[in-house]
Amino acid sequence: MIYCYSSAVKKALLGYLSGNFADNNQGGLTLNKKSTRRYKAFYKVSRVVHIYISMVLLTLLAFFCLTGIFLNHNEWFTNNYTEQSVLIDVNGPLHAAIAETLSLADAPTQEIQTLLAKRYNLSTLNQMNFDSESGELVFDYQLPAGYATAYFSREGDATLEYRKGSIITILNDLHKGRHSGPVWSWLIDISAVFMLVFSVAGLVILIQNKKYRKAGLVLGAFGFALPLVIYFLWVPFIAGV
Numbered sequence: 544m545i546y547c548y549s550s551a552v553k554k555a556l557l558g559y560l561s562g563n564f565a566d567n568n569q570g571g572l573t574l575n576k577k578s579t580r581r582y583k584a585f586y587k588v589s590r591v592v593h594i595y596i597s598m599v600l601l602t603l604l605a606f607f608c609l610t611g612i613f614l615n616h617n618e619w620f621t622n623n624y625t626e627q628s629v630l631i632d633v634n635g636p637l638h639a640a641i642a643e644t645l646s647l648a649d650a651p652t653q654e655i656q657t658l659l660a661k662r663y664n665l666s667t668l669n670q671m672n673f674d675s676e677s678g679e680l681v682f683d684y685q686l687p688a689g690y691a692t693a694y695f696s697r698e699g700d701a702t703l704e705y706r707k708g709s710i711i712t713i714l715n716d717l718h719k720g721r722h723s724g725p726v727w728s729w730l731i732d733i734s735a736v737f738m739l740v741f742s743v744a745g746l747v748i749l750i751q752n753k754k755y756r757k758a759g760l761v762l763g764a765f766g767f768a769l770p771l772v773i774y775f776l777w778v779p780f781i782a783g784v
Contacts, residue, residue: 624688
């Protein structure tokens with residue numbers, strides 16, 4: 544079955560890339576001159592794409608491979624977190640502006656966010672709310688492997704509570720894209736597209752290589768089937784509902 548699969552893939556890809564074939568005396572496939580030039584050009588482009596995308600993705604692939612192992616074996620590491628709180632020194636004009644408001648709902652929130660961004664690099668606000676019970680204005684920021692929450696009272700007192708993870712926990716959250724911001728999320732998406740292009744280009748290179756084609760396609764079929772077999776045989780799942 545695997546041999547039939549590899550033979551079908553080979554013929555389909557060669558047919559797609561070239562378009563015009565003729566049977567040779569040995570029952571194989573030959574290309575006319577026009578199709579041969581087109582195929583060679585496509586192969587050359589695929590080779591260049593494969594080489595340079597692999598270099599672009601080298602660091603990212605290593606990052607996702609290592610952090611994937613870290614996530615799969617959390618027991619190997621001590622997930623240390625640091626939780627602390629510090630007093631925020633609110634400057635004179637801002638302190639006065641907060642104190643002069645009739646309620647914290649009227650506080651200069653934009654100025655407060657600017658202060659937090661400049662002093663603590665907190666630029667992506669998750670949510671802001673007014674705690675009527677404690678009489679505090681709360682600014683919440685989510686971070687990879689941590690958080691930061693700033694509390695401002697009507698009297699002008701301000702406190703920043705934060706939690707910072709270890710380098711391993713931060714890397715693990717970056718792997719998942721958790722609280723890492725839109726730019727990092729775009730990086731993950733673009734990397735995934737590049738990995739797909741890299742894989743397809745490698746398949747094109749393999750197809751044109753007669754020496755390694757059969758073994759490569761057999762291994763490709765094996766790699767496709769292996770996770771499916773493992774999932775259906777050994778991964779717990781619910782059925783019959």
